[in-house]
Amino acid sequence: MIAINNLTFEIGARALYDEANWHIKPGEKIGLIGANGTGKTTLLKLIVGDYKPTSGTISMAKDLAIGYLNQDLLSYASDKSILHVAMEAFERQNQLHTEIENLLKKIETDYSEDLLHKLSDKQTEFEALDGYNIEYKAHEILAGLGFSEADTHRKLSTFSGGWRMRVMLAKILLQSPDILLLDEPTNHLDLPSIQWLEDYLRAFEGAVVIVSHDRWFLDKVINRTVESRKGKLTVYAGNYSFYLEEKSLREEIQRGEFKNQQAKIKQEERLIERFKAKASKAKMAQSRMKMLDKMERVDDVDDDNPSVNFTFKFSRQSGRNVTQIEHLSKSYPNLEILNDAEATIEKGDKIALIGANGRGKSTLLRVIAGADTNFTGKAETGYNVTKTFFAQHQLESLHLDNEILQELVAFAPKHTETELRSILGSFLFTGDDVFKKIRVLSGGEKSRVALAKALTADANFLILDEPTNHLDMASVNILIQALQQYEGTFIVVSHDRYLLDNIANKIWFIEDQKIKEYPGTYQEYEEWAAKRKVQTKGIATPPPPKKEEKPAPAPKPNDDKAKQLKKLNQDLGKLEEQISGLEKEIKQVEATLADEKIYTDAAKLKDTNSVYQAKKDQLKSLQQNWEALAEQIMELEG
CATH class of the missing domain: 1.10.287 (Helix Hairpins)
Structure with missing residues (x-):
């Protein structure tokens, strides 16, 4: 389908890829993974022709249809409705529809046989291309990605960047290409939309290549994993969890080979040192030295999984009740978020607040954090509670003229500079990066600095809104380790289910304008929710019988x-x-x-x-x- 042979791609003096090879076969569902900066997005751009290789080839059939979702699509603007934008995917069907409409107008005054034949041919082709169902398909995919019926008639320009990206994804899916290249497709989706996309991609008949930091999503969708590392592409014949196990096994073998080779090298060096001074043995010593120089060296295993080596510090313990919510009501014009809701956050709770976008998750976090006071009822902070709130708007509190390390030193004086450098390293700021001015950082980099600050606060209650945005898998794992060893209380909003499953002991969700709680892990919640959904379906009112049919008599129990x-x-x-x-x-x-x-x-x-x-x-x-x-x-x- 696509063959990558001896691919080399250089940026300046650095080779991002060095004679890399990879063959993508029809129907494969592939996760393209690797640390930030290893060239995953660049490789997708090479495949679609946006970049040209320094050397090597990328070959494919001329008629291969590629659907490419990339973050550059955020800048796409249109004053047309999102339904119209999504339906732009059906280029030929739209062209035929316009031609048929024009022919129908002409036939009102011209009944020539030639026009009738043209109309018949166009209608036959339109029907063969399933043209009469394209609007239904567009509605179906837009609904799966979280758009209401009313939304489909709104202009694309009225939506935020994240929602516009969903429209672009809908358009690409509607094109039904031979292969989908998806760069971080879950970045702007809520949990229900992610779950819908998982089902869609599993059923998709073409090939799929996904770049994502969402390992739960990858495990659900992919059957191949390709790691981009040190300029090479290594294929693993399974999903992300399989990759971790297989890589661990390969590294164990490599580590053993390295140790054995090092022992052999030391033994040879001792023999050479012992005999090179003796004339009778000098020739043998030289021969062994040449053999040693020609030996193909086995590399030691690099540790790609850094661990947390700092500890949370807060100066006082909170009381049992961290936050008490009573009779809480909150609404916006034409939207009721909470109505007489009640909930309690207790000391030691590790809460994941989940649900679809628009249900009020971020609003509830702002209420709990004290950043939103425009509500009725109570949301009281308990005795001795000190809290810190991380959300994307917290980037505004960063001091733009500070260096990154300087920002953390001023904010968290109880931590040593070594500890702060370790934390910053976990969030991809290494070496001299820590001396960069905050004003020159990208939005994603500023977000990581703000998250590092939140984790160094003298707080026994953390409130985190989408903390994994702009983090790669290694940094998500660091965050998980940090929150697992945190002895205080926290509440987290995130669509990263792997994170949630590894840190939460309670699940909150908003339903019928109330705060509902499930006491358990995210995995347990998913199983419970699936049973609950089946139960709800089981007691649903059956559809009425068709008019021409008489309802069957109910059987006697x-x-x-x-x-x-x-x-x-x-x-x-x-x-x-x-x-x-x-x-x-x-x-x-x-x-x-x-x-x-x-x-x-x-x-x-x-x-x-x-x-x-x-x-x-x-x-x-x-x-x-x-x-x-x-x-x-x-x-x-x-």
């Missing part, structure tokens, strides 16, 4: 089954009453713990904490029983 269902539903109702009562009791205890006076009475605090924990454990047990009963009912009803 088996008496034993009906009795069992009745009993289970009664038990479920009793459990719901118990859960409701217990939740009220827990709120009363929480109100006691929220009173600062209790912290002056150690005995009373200890007793109240014991009661609180016992009630929480009891609630968890009741909720587990409720889920088990609900599953039994669902199985019987199915």
Whole structure:
């Protein structure tokens, strides 16, 4: 399909690729990975012809149709509706539609046979190209990427950059090319849209090459991994997780070969040193020296996975209740975000706040952070809580005339310069990079500096909004390690599911203008949500029968089954009453713990904490029983 042979591409004196080889076969789903700066985006530009190789070849069939999503498309502007822009993908169908419309107008006054034949030919071709369904297809893909029906009629120019990028992605998908080249396709998508894209790409019949830092997304879609490293392209016959295992095995073998070779070299060097001074052995020593010089050396394994070597420092511990939300209502014109919502963030909670864009995730974070006070109800910060808030707008708080290291030293004096350099290195600022002025940095670089600052704050409560934007996989892993060893409390909004699954012990989502909580990891939440979706579908109202058909008579349920269902539903109702009562009791205890006076009475605090924990454990047990009963009912009803 595409053959890359002995590709060399030089930027100045640096060879980004050095005689690299790679063959892309039809139907392959490939993840192109590597550290920032290893040339992944450059390679895609070489394939589409935007750049020319220094030497070597990239060959493909002349009629190969390539769909290329790149970040440059953010600058695309149009005052046409997004539906119109997406449908520009159907170039021939649109041309035929215009020609058919013109012919139909002419036929109103000219009934010549020639015109009728032309019209028939055009309509036949239009139908063969499925022209009558192109608008339906465009609506379907735009809906999958998160656009409402009303959105499709809005001008592209009225949308933000991220949403415009979604339109460009829709247009490329509608072209149904032979191969898709996607550069960070999940950057501007929310979780439901990412999940929709996963399903679409798995079913896509052509080949796909994806550059992405979202390893969960890659694992779901790809069946090949190609690593760009040290000017070469190395193919691994599996998804990203397979790549990690296989690479580890290859490195283990390489490390063993390196150690064996080093031992052999030392042994030879000792023999040469021992015999070179003796005339009778000098010839043998010279022969061994030549052999040693000609030996093809095995490289030692480079450590591409840096680890966190700094510790979080905060000067005081928070009370049990970090944030208490009561009767919280928040809305914008024509959009209600929260209505009488309630929630509690407790000390030690590691919360992932997830959901579709537009549901109010970032708004809720701003309320919790105290950056948004235009709401009704309460969002109170607890005793001894010190918080820091990271969001993209925090870039405005950076001091543009400071050097990067200087910015962190001024902000986090409790950390040593070595620790701060280590943190900056984790976020891709190495060597003399730390002396760059902040004003000369790109938006992505400024974002990484702001995130590094957030992680060095003297705060026992972190509030992080999309912290993985502009990070590569190595930096995401650093962030995961940092948050795993953080002893305080945090709440994170992110669409990086690998990050969420490795750091969160609670999942929050906004539903029906309420804050809902799932007590578990992201993986567990996904499994629960899938069961819940099936259950909801199971009790949905069936569609009405067609007019020409009579509805089939409902079958009579088996008496034993009906009795069992009745009993289970009664038990479920009793459990719901118990859960409701217990939740009220827990709120009363929480109100006691929220009173600062209790912290002056150690005995009373200890007793109240014991009661609180016992009630929480009891609630968890009741909720587990409720889920088990609900599953039994669902199985019987199915």
